[in-house]
Amino acid sequence: MTSPISVEGVPFALVPSVGSSWSVSEHGIGTIATPHSDIFVDPGGAGQVNAETLLNAATLLGELPEADFQFRARVSVAFASTSDAGVLLLWLDEKHWAKLCFEFSPDGEPMVVSVVNRDVADDAKAFVVDARAVWLRVSRVDQVYAYHASVDGERWRLIRAFVLRAPGTVSRIGFEAQSPTGDGCVVAFDHIVFEQRRLVDRRDGS
DSSP states (O other), X not given: OOOOBOOTTXXXXXXXXXXXOEEEETTEEEEEEOTTBOBOXXXXXXXXXXXXXXXXXXXXXXXXXXXOEEEEEEEEEOOOSTTOEEEEEEEEXXXXXXXXXXXXXXXXXXXXXXXXXXXXXXXXXXXXOSSSEEEEEEEEETTEEEXXXXXXXXXXXXXXXXXXXXXXXXXXXXXXXXXXXXXXXXXXXXXXXXXXXXXXXXXXXX
16 A cells, blocks of 8 residues: 655645656645556447546646545646647545646646546546646535636636436545556646635636
């Protein structure tokens, strides 16, 4: 079993996935996504989960408190291959999870992408980012999760809002790094903040 680690800005312990290696500093955290790693359940695959190939990305997750919250970080990725990404990950179990990603598109463009998995995954592209870093934010208001992204950390764009439930599970949240088509990439997260503060209006950009 891997040992929990403390990350500045997060008020609960985070546990690395088996085999992953995370560096922690006063500025944030980082890792190297392993080759051909991802968290994805192909919607064309009838919900067949293959833990060796589809749920093998490096993660760093902690148990989510039972209250409204906002969780944000700036994500930087040394993109090399299609779908390389740094991710804020909401995890209930293998069939119920959601990702907010800074990802390299098939056209070679950094993009904000979101995925919600209920047995199988969807895949929604948001917008292209003309930089190698972007701010991502996950919020919960009552039973609704909201994903936002920002190019400056000040003005936020709503990416999607959704409900995700899996009775009997413990909700976790944290970080992920993936390189599903490539040989790995460096991913870093800084300006990390988790606060139990209610988001007033998920549509107004605040």
